Amino acid sequence: MENLTQQQACRFLDLATMGVKQSEVTYLLSLDDRGQWINEQIAQPYMDHLQQTRYQAHSRNLSASTQDCRVGAWFDIALNDNAQLRQRVAFALSQIFVVSEKDSNLIQNADALANFYQLLTQGAFVSFKDLLRDITLSPVMGLYLTMNGNKPQSITGQAPDQNYAREVMQLFTIGLHQLNMDGSFVLDEQGKPQETYQDSDIEALARVFTGWDVDNSNTLVPMVADETQHDTNTKYILNQTYPQGQTARQDLEQFLEQISSHPNVAPFISTLLIKRLTTSNPSREYVYRVANIFYNSDGNLAEVIHAIYTDRALFDTPSHHMAKVREPILAMTYLYRALHAYPGGGNDIIYDPMSYKETFNQYPLGANSVFNFYSPNHMPPGDLTQKSLTAPELAIIDWGQLINMGNIFYRCLRDYGQNRGNSSNKKELYVAPAALEDLAQSGQGEQLLDTINLWVLNAQGSPEVLARLQNIYNGHNNKFYAVHKMLFLAFISPDFMVQE
Template identity: 45%
Template sequence: MDGLSYKQASKFLDASTMGIKKGDIEEFISTNDRNAWLDEQIGTQCAPHVEQTLYQQQQRGESSVTQEMRVCAWFDLALWDDAQLRQRMAFALSQILVVGDRDAQLAPYPLELAHYYDLLSQYAFEDYKTLLYHITRSPIMGHFLTMVGNLPTSETGVNPDQNYARELMQLFTIGLNKVNEDGTLAVAPDGNPIANYDDADVENMARVFTGWFMSNGSMSEPMVANDVYHDSDAKSILGQEFPAGVSAEQELDSVLNLLVNHPCTAPNISTLLIKRFVTSNPEPAYVQRVARVFKQTGGNLGQVIKAILLDDVVLNESSLYRAKLREPILAMTYLYRALDCRPGGGADVTPNAMLYQESFGQYPLGSPSVFNFYSPDFIPSGELGELGLFAPELEIIDWNQTVKMSNIAWKLVTENGYKTSSNSSAELYPDVSDFVSVASDYPQLISLIANRFFDGDIPPDIAPRFEGLWNAKSNNNKPYAISAMLYFSFVSHHFMVEE
């Protein structure tokens, strides 16, 4: 049994879900077992994204599916599906194994992009090789990184397209340069980084990915191999010899084994996942602990995420090596879940009330490039830069974006917060009834806000502001202080920075 405090339980659930709902912490403390909670979540499948997208279309009465329906279906699952850890993991993986609907080839295919996201969800806790296998055969990835229909030199007279081969190594597995097991950069005797691969490796890797074609013209069915158009000559990749006469399917299996078992893949993927779940600046020892689990389990992502979330670092407080800025879209899902937001008018799907394209700087499968919305190694200027600390999310957060997202939150807790859910199906409405019920009792009200947004403790520097807001209302109008208190909770740096 874990014996966690309220604050520790809150920090754990915050790192493991799309946002903490009313009663979640109390229920979790009653079970008092993080390992059991994780096992249950790992075993819980989420509703298919494709089905929810089609349900969005049905409920809206539209004749065709749009990307907006796909994104709103993602919100449906993020806000209300029970498989919270799987949802969080799939979103993290979508920022590693990136595809994006801003690509002109993919923009017309919202259902097929939803299917790609279902692959991330379905294999979120399988071994990493299995996930890469299905991602590699996805026609969505095949078009995004131009591997589909790749032909050998014997057919075209030019070298095969290298796009997927390069990004598979650089972004999905081993990385540009060698790293130690703890994620620190390995250097040559002269102090320079040591490249993991060269142009010849990329050229030979590209030859592996020849002969793969769409199945019956489908953008969702796995691509199929035609060995007539596969380069079956011998290859040398990363120091390993690949013999001639091997089929496309067999060679894919061999190259994925090579990459997943490469000594740099475990620390690279471990670091990326730690940064999405726990901290932007993991200490080397933390990376090493997780990377060893990756290696020992053959890249089992279920065991890897358990190693990440059961580590003592997750429960640390006030440490630079525990801090992480909330991604804009995850800040909003937290707010929606914390206030148990539901659509009005008897609807049961998320409307486009959050203006996601204008306000967040990110949305699921909406990255502008294969390099994600932001670099995991982004260091901002100012004090953080002077300390050499990463803050990836700040690459997409500026005052303009902050104001837009704050406006959505203000509208939610003010205009919508005092309406009933019988209003418009085009809006989300928070349930503030529990706050209103204790509005005249300041200690109870402030305790409720603390538990919902601040791990159980109101930060000392904003406590007087809350008290001032409450005191400014007459006894009969105390409920009208709640909207401002909730709003300031959301925009507070104490909430926006997880630490």
């Protein structure tokens, strides 16, 4: 038993789900054990992104899935799936192992992208090596980073394509510089970071990734090896020899074994996951503890996620080490989950997901490049840079984005909340903060304020924000009309947009 407080339970679920529902807070408090909750979540059946994408297309009377169907399905699942931790981790993984609909080979293939996202969902709690294998052989990744159809120099007269070879090292496994287990750089005698690999390693690894092709144009199954197109000569990668005569599969398996046991993988991937899930500026001690779990468990992601979310840093660390800016799209899913959103007119899909391309500056599998929507080490100019603090999400948050999202929040809370009426528009999502409205109409202003503080601000609202919420309530004769304005202010406040 952990003796969790209500505030701690809210904060934990804020980081571990796509948005906090108070029924889930009540359940976690009844367990009083984050570890048990995580274990139950790992075992929880989960929704399928490909199936839901196709269901979206069917419900819209379309003959084939579109990218809007895929993103609508993502929102369906984010809001409604009981396997919230799995979906939260999958979203984090999608920003590490990046593919994008903006690639010309993928823009017309929503099903393939949905299937790739499902691969990440399935792989959220497997071994890192198994996940990397599935990602490497995914036809979506093969098309996106041009490994598909890669041939040896003996056939083409030129060196094999190095795209996937470079990114799998730089972005997906070990990074550019050697790391200590706490994520700090290993320095040479001159005090400079040491590189993890050389160009010759990339050139040799590109030869490992020859001979793989999409299977009969089927982008929903793993790529297959064509041994006649594979470079079978000896290769030398990161001080390890790949013997002559190995098949494409043998070369791949040797690489997966080698790279997954590389000393950089544990701190590199652990840091990326922590930054996406709990804090933008983890302490060295936090990274060290999680990376050790990664290393000692041979990359068991279930144990790594358990370590990230049960570490003492979540509740004991000074706030600047345990804070992150809320991603815009997760701010939206939070609002909808917290306020029990539902499609209008008896519909069972999210038809128009909040003008997502214009509203959030991010959406699932919609990054402009393999480098994601932002760098994990982005430092905005000003105080944060002076204090050497990263805030990756601020790279996509500007005044235009804040205005667009504020407009979406306001329209949601007023037009499809306060004025929801009979909720008849099938293309809209409605919210029903009925419990809050009941408190307002019965004159329970203090309890209303406490409840909004709990539901939206994890019971950590600043005195300034709480005072403004109180003023809104006091300024309305008909207290019903105060509720959506109080919620709007809470959701656009820094207290909500910064998770700490």
